[in-house]
Amino acid sequence: MGIGWNGKALSEMLQENSDLLAETGCCYGLKTLSLKQGDPLKFERVFSRLRGAIVAARETALHISASPIVRELGELCFVLYSPEGDCIALSTGIIVHVHTMSEAIKWMIRQNYEEDVGIREGDIFINNDALVGDAHTADVQSLIPTFHEGELIAWIGGVNHVMEIGGIDAGGIPITTTNRFGDGLYFTCEKVGENDRLFRTYQIRCERNLRGTVHWNLDEKARLAGCHIMREALKEIIDEFGVDYYKQFIREIIEEGRKLFSGRVKERLFPGRYRAASFYDVPQKGAPLPANAAKDMILHAPVEVTVKPDGMFKLGMNGASKWTYSPANSSLPAMQGGLWVSITQMLAYDGKVNDGAYYATEQEFPYGSWSNPDWPYVSLSATWGPLMVTFNAVYRCMSRSFFSRGYLEEIISGYGHTGLIQWGGTDQYGNPMGGINFELCASGMGARGIMDGLDSGYAMWNPESDMGNMEIWELVFPQIYLGRRIIPGSGGLGKYRGGNGFHSVIMMWGSDDIELTSAGPGKIFDNCGIFGGYPSARVGRRKIYCQDTDLPEIFKDKRPYPSFEGDPKNPEIEKFVEGDFHSDDKSIMFPTSFHNHDVFVTFWHGGPGYGDPIERPIELVEKDLNNGYALQETMGSVLGVVSRQDNETSEWKVDEEKTGALRQQILDQRGQRGVPAKDWWKAERERIMKKELSEPVQRMYRESMSISIPWAEEFRAFWELPDDFEF
Amino acid sequence: MPTYSKETITSLIEGKLPWTTTKQIMSEQKDPDRFEKILEIHQDRVPWSDTIVLCMGEHLYIVRKRVNGDWGFMVKCECGFEFCEYSRNWKMEALMYVRDTEEKLEEIMPAPHIADPEWGVIREYYCPGCKTQLEVEALPPGYPVIFDFLPDIDGFYEMYPDLKKKLFKEG
């Protein structure tokens, strides 16, 4: 006698539904939506009750957490699932996890938890295993089953990004790890409580294995409180409308979600095949790591989006390169989560989205590639690294489609990668510390189809992006902000520019035992402009810091101190400060020790551009100049702008006439320097034949060609290479 | 469902609409006649008379015309330069400029915040006619030219027979 409906086992229900979908093309084989057609307004009432409840649950739970990631930045999300793990309604927050948790629930069902582990009212499961259903170890999920008269009626899930996960280095996202065993504590759909109470043994395990548990405990309480609040509300709703109505309702709402998504695709996208490619660099050559990891590597993220006239949306990644012995790998659930968070922002944002949308899409993530690794011990700590670059390409594909349909106001050319900086050691209160400064949740948005991208205010993985208050971050980490400012020119140039990123100059303060790590793309372009716009500057590549500084004397004498990067070629922390200055362009910083008065500059990327830069409207140029957002260097050469500052008002003015002339000049230069693509092709082909490509690039091609025959064939065909050509 | 005048749509796509109105349009349900109006707006703009059946990107169109005898779809620039049939990658007919050294990369972004040209380069594609920068690629050296968009034009127009009748007059 199963805990599913009518005595079925959950595995039976799951199987039945996937069979029905396969047979009929409709979720649960629902050809008609009888409840909705019978009384559309009652249907709406029930939905608004469920949605209202889950949103309210989040609002309440937000206040419990101690972690600024949750309280300041709202990195918390609650979701209501069907017994088989299909999402029915969701709150805002890190909605990327709406689908990852769904996969976790389905995994438990397939593993027959029903019999082997037991699923009862009051049980608490937690999961952070990305191979099973998550993005990375730092995203911790609480899942509780909810019953009605002995039948499992729903799952409720809550997830948030934790500060610390007990990995090889401090923080939620260890970067020194080369396999699963350095990723930190793994909880693979683990039962950690019964009767709404956590097992003491579980709590002890956390206390003994994490760098400080205040944040961990309060985050967990926040997740549980939210789940329990939702459970109470759900019971009331079921009592009011009847369990039979509810059961039928959740079936219909998901099938409707599927139809709705296909409808949106038909309405907004143009059928056809879209292609783009992104790349993520892992420059680990010479790093103190095992040989298989101490290499320069590039992750290849080729994207093919297919839109069919019937509204089917397919994402394929044929040609993706192999997984790596580094934290920069992703997993199937994580990639599906990435797709989810993208489409909920670009197509299905009306708040009625559910797992139906997922059933209306197809995905192809090649097995053995970094997007779907075939090694069970692969590290999945920094999943977001390659994942984020992939969806930059997806944004571009969808933006082309919006353009073709005439909906330019929906275009986003991409976004700046968020990278990371993490803290370890001892905090200013003398406690062990592990945490990530989540001000990174505010990069530059890519240029839009009708305006510039949003400056320092976007992270693709959470549309409710924010950087939080410096005063709050100074409460959490032993640091003093010497400045937090926009990075001029960090947004990709174009007719509309990408939103600029920002950077913070932080001085270590209140602790002599600080260990920082930092990672993100840098040596390679992880995004690209669209319709002639440029990718964003690689500010994340550079790690600049100064140790053993003379800042105490500087302060005493009231001499200038670094408050922003200044001239990138001669940064303020080098110019103003005496000390041990480091400038490293490797884009990864392995654990590095800092002491009081050391300074470090964190860079957060800008977004890519849109359109031909010499078409940039004059008034936008002037605005940038007056806000100090523009680089003099690129004004003339790239934007073709001639401007001068008024001595009276100190306002910048663009000389339209001279600008017009200069822009014509630039066109002429292009004519002179441009070569016919076919000629370029011949020359480039020679290089390939001679294998005159850098080692990481050749490695990337080799892996892509070995994993995907079709991609290898296309590569050879394009360059007209012999069938046996290999790198 | 909303519908907007050609004037409104024109200033919208030119980025000249006041923000409040723009925001309203963004938050509203979509105007179903947008595609048709966009085609008309662009058709009035271009200095040539071939029928635009699809706007591919800034300044770039797919037009329906006779290609050696029978009807076909060509990729064409606003300036009048014709690239090739839509089923082939127009970029292979473009002028190209590759930024594959630090100097060339530092011209377009703040040095030294650039990629390592050994790892990633920038390819610029200009229209041989008007020299407009139509596309940019950022890739490792040796990467095949990307075929950005292969539209299913027939599949699309199947869904809009009236529009098809209106645009595909002859043939």
Added chain:
Amino acid sequence: MKKTVEILGMDAGGTMTDTILIDIQGNMVIGKAATTPHDEAIGFVESTRDALQNWDLNLEEGVPGMKVAIYSGTAMLNTLIERKGDRVGLLVTKGMEDYLLMERGCQSYLGYHYADRLHSVTHVSNPPLIPKKWIRGIGGRIDLFGQEVAPLYDHEVREAVDSLIEEGVESICICFVNSYVTPSHEKEAETIARQVMKKKGKVLPVYTSSDIQPVWREASRLNCTVIEAYAADPSRRHLASIENRLKEKGFENQLQIMTAHGGISNIRTAKAFRSLISGPIGGIIGSRHVGRVLGLDNIICTDMGGTSFDVGLITAGTFAINPEPDIARFKLNLPMVAVDSIGAGTGTIIKVDPISKRVDLGPESVGAYPGPVCYGNQAQNPSICDCDVITGIINPDYYLGGAVRLQKDKALDVFDERVAKPLGLEPYEAAAGMIDLVESQMRNHLYAMVLGRGFETMEYHLFAYGGAGPMHVANYCRGLNFRGICIPSWAPAFSAYGCTCADYMHRYDKSLLLVIPLGADNETKKGIGATLNTVLDELKSRAMEELSGEAFTEEQIIFRPVLRMCYTGQLDSLEVQSPHLTIQEPHHIDALIENFESLYEKVYARAAKFSDAGYQVTEVVLQASVETTKPKLVEHPLDKSKPPKEAFKGDRPVYWRGEWKDFSTWEMDRILPGNIIEGPAIIEHPATTFVVPIDYHSTLDKYRIFWLEQ
């Protein structure tokens, strides 16, 4: 003999300006006029004139006797939204020069509804109040414990102030990081600024964030300080012009203004930003006042207007405070009486999604013009108001007492075309369904408000007011089992009335980091008490200074200390009443902890308790108030239960639960205390419509408050 008006309350809303006049006995009359945003004084005078007419008084007769006149409106908000403020020079901690341009990322979607929060392409930064060229970074840093990391770079202050004055700024605004802990750098900078001005023979106002609002989170503190500098004077000028209109008519006292934290204060008071928003909270203050008279101390206040449904909670006689609300897309650490709103008003627009064929209610609303379809201004968006007309709930010939004739047919056509047909429903059925839907959303909202805060609906009475509250109250309360449902007969101007019920009150907040370790011994507790008292004394002396400046004596002032507490490490705190005025004895601390624990458990469920972490006081708050003349509630003699004939206006068919039913209709002002109106009935008033459904009845009590019962 003519009446003497004692109190005048005024609420300038988005569309209408309400006035309420109260005489010495406590009799009330209501006046209404269109709001005139460009110069609110005009609408203010008009609506006062309109009110006085009910007592056959003109302005010259009515105004001179007035003891109190209280304003609640949008003067400052408009200055802000229209960016018509003063030229401000801003000094910030070096490295914060881009802060106003960057904003908190969250300000790019503040005020957006669910869909657009996800729909990221719609997110935009707000135009900054101060241009970059008038923002200067100043060297110097204080750390989180108040320790000086780098001294203030005084020479930079001098240069900055000097050049800013040269560039013609009208005030200087100073906000440094962590000044909430130690204001020393801001104070020093202020002194220097004044010296520079002296030298240049200029006198400009100087605003420091540690004086304006010494509460943590620099982005919000900066907003408060800049807004004060930017908009305070323009709005004071504006308020003065309103006061002058009254003085012209013989008013002899000073105009007072409603503040966000629920008190009134003088329009000349420092910290005008505290009155930035006050409209929605008037009703909550009014409910508390009426509640006191009726002996109710748990009240849910519901206000349904044209654009939103606002809900406030009064628990044990006090209202909840929202410490960091967002107003006009600014995040502010301006403590505000907690009001939770959803976009559900009579103007809420109804749409049907072409693809899903599902209904979207709002959140946008039709606004004053063109208004609902039934106004006949060629509006194409059907709204709830149209449904109320279609189903016969609203009398199209008695809207605003007949001032506006509503066009039912037009409403019906457009609604049928745009909503009913796409849904495949009959227009009347669909219209009733929409009302049902909006009411159920309001019910959800109420439910979440009460349950979300850990309370039970049974513990509360519900007050319904605002133009549309009485119309929908029966259904949005259905099944929630409140102890009682009250509809004051002056509901349409209840917010204006509320302003007249507030105490004269200032609120002083100060953030601090004070840990109460688990199992702290008495010595430690004594120490903590000492610290708290120092802060309280500091706040008290500031209060004394300000209030004596407003001509109050210490004896008149009532002090109420409140602490914001949390578990150690938490970033969010709860407002805990201190049972003791001075906190020194260990058991005083224990009492605080006890109050905190029980409140926390109520709000966040037991599972979330975390006593092992110890406790933290994050903020000390002092409320300093002075009793003021408040309206009395007149006790009328009770008449028999049968209402007088002249109150009856005949029967009217209303589409109700799937069929047309005859509702008896009544004139609200002709119903006498003691009368009982049996449902189905509609009680009409020029400014509102009160629906008594089938198997409900409503009794008018001696205070002219309707009680809705089943």
